[in-house]
């Protein structure tokens with residue numbers, strides 16, 4: 001194997017029912033990442049996951065803004081916020097991990113988006129970078145130096161997780177066949193891949209690790 005996986009963590013972002021086909025904020029072909037991620041997990045000793053976990057009054061839901069539609073933007077706590085369909089409401093089926101996603105060897109799950117007043121795309125910080133989820137300190141406390149990011153959605157939560165991992169000093173890899181994007185605009189996923197690479201992420205395919 002070309003890449004040394006010592007001190008590495010696999011991060012599985014938001015592989016939850018609402019982001020999968022049939023879900024409230026379904027990502028096209030989102031389910032295709034599940035077998036890829038399950039196979040990847042066999043190669044990692046250290047695996048963590050993130051979980052989008054919103055109260056029903058969350059400010060990112062169009063339904064909580066009178067007269068606003070999904071896809072429109074509003075100001076939320078001083079930040080521009082895209083409005084989403086109601087998704088990943090805490091304790092709901094939509095917020096649960098897909099049943100075929102292997103979770104037997106996970107160390108921890110980090111919930112995000114729990115504060116109704118601010119969204120949290122990254123697995124590390126909220127969008128205003130005011131609060132941490134604990135993921136960064138946790139990985140550092142375990143001497144993790146490299147992170148391999150997978151999951152949904154490539155153009156939102158995966159991208160922001162990768163960008164913050166780089167800012168926090170992790171050597172950061174994106175496994176491109178283990179992620180899929182929302183693509184509100186057709187090129188959003190490719191643009192996100194380019195942005196991540198430009199900031200220093202290494203883009204890999206799962207075959208490069210298996």
Ligand code: VGL
Pocket residue numbers: 014019052084121152153154155156157158
């Ligand atoms: C996500 C939009 C809203 C994601 C979460 O997991 O990428 N996208 N909430």
Ligand code: ZN
Pocket residue numbers: 052053054060087088113
């Ligand atoms: Zn969300």
